[in-house]
Amino acid sequence: MTVEFITSPYFIALLFFLIAFVYSSVGLGGGSSYTALMTILGFSTLVIPMVSLTLNLMVTAIGSINYIRHKHARWNLILPFLITSIPMAYLGGSLQLDKQTFYWVLLISLCFVAARIYLWSSTSLQLNLSARSKLVLALFTGSILGLVAGVAGIGGGIYLVPLIIILGLGTQKEAAAAGVIFIFINSLAGLIARLQYNMIDFGEYVPMIIAVALGGILGSHLGAVRYSPKTMERLLGGLVILAIILIGRKLIL
Secondary structure, three states: OOOHHHHOOOOOOOOHHHHHHHHHOOOOOOHHHHHHHHHHOOOOOHHHHHHHHHHHHHHHHHHHHHHHHOOOOHHHHHHHHHHHHHHHHHHHHHHHOHHHHHHHHHHHHHHHHHHHHHHHOOOOOOOOOHHHHHHHHHHOOOOOOHHHHHHOOOOOOHHHHHHHHOOOOOOHHHHHHHHHHHHHHHHHHHHHHHHHHHHHHHHHHHHHHOOOOHHHHHHHOOOOOOOHHHHHHHHHHHHHHHHHHHHHHHOOO
16 A cells, blocks of 8 residues: 555545544544544644544534434533533633644543543443532533643543443433533534634645545444444554554654
8 A cells, every 4th residue: 555545635534434434423523533643644733633623523513413303412411511621622722832742732632542442441330429529520521621622632522421421420322412512512612712823724624524524424323333332442542552652752752
């Protein structure tokens, strides 16, 4: 497989279609995989978060509509996370980080994503916390995930969905609905902030955007893939591991 083929916008679009299809089928945006893939392919630090947030919006807009239409969205579950995440996502998108600092933030974020995929894949653990403790944890979690969404373009649903289940706050479908709506709103807040300070030519990324939209439509309607979501997530986690290695090399060398 030649370098020209691998870097072809249409081959990249195919990869993004597959990511969107898999993640949208389980109520996620796929921001961590988009970010990892763009890092591997050498996209600039300006482009990575802006395109990732845009792609997150495409997938989760479709998913949000489907989950709301089927009455899986519980706003009393979602709102505590959104109260703190929206301003923090906007703040993260407003930060003008230099390339070195951005890579450090991205490296740490992706390390946590890898840990979540490979070390914390089970939701069988149940935490018996008081209602007040759950609210405090929701507000704190929302602020951290919102900040990461704005800075790095990683929506945070990969953490939020299992956390809701572990805390006993909702069912699998309610957690997925909360995750997809959370990612959509925070991606929007982060992108709005970034567009006030930076601009890129989105025309260059139209094939990727179309591919993600199609993958999101198919994935969210099917609601499942032939292989188990955990298996697919671990396979796509390979992109995250490779991105961690490449970013580490950039920072060390």
